[in-house]
Amino acid sequence: MIKISFPDGAQREYAAGTTAYDIAKSISEGLARKVLAAVVNGQVWDLSRPIYEDAQLKLLGWEEKEAKSTFWHSTAHLMAEAIESMFPGVKFWVGPPVDNGFYYDIDLGDRSINEEDLRRLELKMAELAKQNNAFVRKEVPKAEALAYFSDKGDQYKLDLLQNLEDGKITFYTQGEFTDLCRGPHIPHTGLIKAFRLTNIAGAYWKGDEKNKMLTRVYGVSFPSQKELDEYLTLLEEAKKRDHRKLGKELGIYTMDDDVGPGLIMWMPNGTIIIEELEKLAKETEEEAGYHRVVTPHIAKESMYLTSGHLPYYADSMYPPMELEGEKYYLKAMNCPHHHKIFAAEPKSYRDLPYRIAEYGTVYRYEQSGELFGLMRVRCMHMNDAHIYCSKEQFEQEFRAVNDMYLKYFRIFGIDKYVMRLSLHSPEKLGKKYVDEPQLWLETEAMVRQVLIDSGIPYVEVQDEAAFYGPKIDVQIYSVIGREFTLATNQVDFSQGRSFKLQYQTADNQSETPLIIHRAPLGTHERFIGFLLEHYAGKLPVWLAPQQVKILPISDKFLDYAEAVKKQLKAAGVRVTIDDRSEKIGKKIRDTELLKVPYMLVIGEKEVNEGKISVRRQGKGDAGAMPVAEFIQVISREIANRSSSE
RNA sequence: GCCACUUUAGCUCAGCUGGUAGAGCAACUGAUUUGUAAUCAGUAGGUCGUUGGUUCGAUUCCGACAAGUGGCUCCA
Structure with a gap:
């Protein structure tokens, strides 16, 4: 006889050579019909495989x-x-x-x-x-x-x-x-x-x-x-919340054969979203002590030789154009330009941490088969910034960047993501990774500690680091299940040296700064693609290209509608009037489909009472209120960047 | 880049085995003046992705190219 222990602690005896199926059957016929496999001593087994020893047994149904x-x-x-x-x-x-x-x-x-x-x-x-x-x-x-x-x-x-x-x-x-x-x-x-x-x-x-x-x-x-x-x-x-479908329906972006694959043209509605995101980024970065910079879209070959991107990264860059005997490349990354800004003026330890930020436009010649709507494109606008700091400042700066991520994720209600800590492989030092064993270990430990302290679940992956240092990637999934890096926070203890970046320390030594590359909002392209799916197209009011649509019951009320529109515009609200001679049901339907967050219905009653009837997208009639009161409500919602009302 | 598939009106899609195309919505015009998810009528709109070939004849069959889609590889 063998002794079988069940997950609830119960034990039963069976003849040696009995099967999990027999055991299930001995408990009940119904169970035997439903069970598909068994875990025997921690291993998944066939139900029909004989068990000859005492065992822990768990029967597995479809739910497992x-x-x-x-x-x-x-x-x-x-x-x-x-x-x-x-x-x-x-x-x-x-x-x-x-x-x-x-x-x-x-x-x-x-x-x-x-x-x-x-x-x-x-x-x-x-x-x-x-x-x-x-x-x-x-x-x-x-x-x-x-x-x-x-x-x-x-x-x-x-x-x-x-x-x-x-x-x-x-x-x-x-x-x-x-x-x-x-x-x-x-x-x-x-x-x-x-x-x-x-x-x-x-x-x-x-x-x-x-x-x-x-x-x-x-x-x-x-x-x-x-x-x-x-x-x-x-x-x-x-499929209904696929950003490619929503992007078309909501007039967010378009692409065209004549322009080229992977090249996004942002339509007016999409551009409003971009501008709101940039406004958020600029406010946040201003507060965190960043300086804004602007750099050109191209640079000479020599810079990418310095950075080490050429020839190694050449396949992912658009081929160069030649002018006056010089080769110019479209930039695939902003960091070299930023390094040049750091180097433009002598730096002292008093200037550090030196933080420069740019919504930089970069071009990458991604493989044609990889292009995917907004999520994988060939021209993108990156929420980029580089932080130059001393070794002592490093941890605090890295923490601050991490906090910035969390702040953004709270605003957008992003909770389904995986933080991925990418580490080096010691045996590839000097080949795939810069040969600084001690720095690697120190910074990896530091980065891990930041993650632990922030209480965010994360996974560690070996051999996925950048050549210049470990990084944290934020992984998200598109509605069709494809995985993408939404945002990235990278440690760099190599490029400072390549670019001969220096600052004077307090005891008058020349020191090379450490660099943090960070892009908490990723790129506009991928981030907006993600947001469209995340919100199923129902963007929060502050991001919605159209925040309010005024729907007059008939064109008798157009004058009043115009007056309401004027007040809302004065309050900074994006508002339009549906002045078609359609029935109210039709106007509501069309506006609902466009996912405009607020509809204001205006008819005889509203005109007489000096009010408007508010309708919230997806939620129906919310009752009448004076215009001033509505302006207060929506203004607060916009100012708070509320995710829902 | 690789494998497979797809490409017909602004959008979503019909179009049997080859005989030069149709619907709904949108647009435009007119009527309607409307109370919380589709008012009615009319008009216009397509070199059937591009390009070769087969054929008397190609949207339809075959090839090339392009773009898109699903994966693979890639994503410093």
Whole structure:
């Protein structure tokens, strides 16, 4: 007999060799129907795998993350079975579960696969699922596994096998399909009731662009049709808040073939948002002791040789233009220009920390396949600043920058982000990273401490630092799930030296300053793209391109509407009148769709009482009030930069 | 840059197997003067992304290019 302990502390005895499924069944039939996998002594196991020792056991239902992964992994096998039956001779690489489903990488030879094939594959999968084929686990000696895949001529699985230890190799078979697989899997294919193959993509073998490109098929599956439908509805909803869709609907930005890919033209509405953000940044930076500067969009080759960006970064820069025998580059970063401003006048320790800020325009020749709406572009306006300071001032300055981030995030109600602390790898000192082992360790410890003190959750990643120092990136996700760095805060103990930046210390020594690169509001492009999705287009009043729309019931009331408009304009409110001869219902509908935060309805009653009827976007009629009172309300909301009313 | 797909009116989208295109909304004109998410009627609007080819004939089939979309790689 073996002793099984459950998460609630209960213990039961079972015969050795019993399975998690048997145990579930012994508790209740209902549980046995719902359970998908089990955690046995901390490892996720197949339900059908016999247990021979005393064990901690947790049964996993669909709600558990590991169960979902197992379920999706099994669906990947089901899909592979369908693919192999429809396209005999294809070779499989790996088919893991991901955050929202699964994929399988396949070498289709000289074939290709299209949307129609996906629909046919789904039918085939449905057919195979109905056979209720068990996922059968088999431990195989390495020699046998090698022989099996040599016979198949499957170089991919042979490659996988090379790194596997003899004695730990398992095959899983369901129906006609056998795969090298660590497992675990759900009991049988019949549990996969609903699925959708979502898209086809290319993926380099082992993620290396020098390797062959395999075909990756993505899909998602659920234990019932209802859950699949809910998931698809969720996707539809997400699409509605996609910044590319909202950007068009709300007249925020446009792009044009004649201008070029990744080059954003901000329309009047978008420009208002930009100006409000800059106003916020300028106020905040003024208060924090920054000086504003303005620098040109181009610079000579020599500067980028000094900075080390050339030739290393040349691929990401627009090619140079030649004038009078000199090469000029569009700037891909503002730091070198700022360093030159630092160097323009002799500095003393009394001048530090020296903080200079600019909404700098930079151009990056991003790979065409990487461009993405506002989020990844080739011309961007960066909320850039550089802080030059002594080693002693460094921590305080870094902290202040971090606090500035948090202040911004509070204003915008940004709470779904991941702070990522990017560290160096000691073995790459002198290659990928400047060779200053002691400085690295000190600054990394300092940066980590700042994060800990601020109480923000963060993740540490090795080998992701900039070549000149560690950094903190703020990672966010677009509605379609793509990850982006929204903001960045970087430590630099290298460029000061490259640019021979110096200041005189109190004891009259020349010292090189340390530098902080920071961009809490990232770039206008990415930040506004993010905000549109974050607010689903319903920008807070202070950011809304149009804050108030006056809706007269009929054009008899236009004079009064004009008078109200004049008062609001005088109070600095962005206001327009809908003077079309439409019914009020129509005017409201159109204004709602444009997501204008306030609508003021004016009819006979309002004119007589000297009032306006306020309607809040998305919330309906809010009652009548005198114009002066409304001006007070909205002015306060704007001044406070309130996220909601 | 790589793989796949897409590109028809300002927008959203129809258009069977090749015979030069249609709807709704928007726009414009007129009527209507309206009370909290779509008033009615009429008019105008397209070299079917660009460019080669096949064909008597191409929006439709094939190729190239461009842009976009989903991924991959990249994002100092």
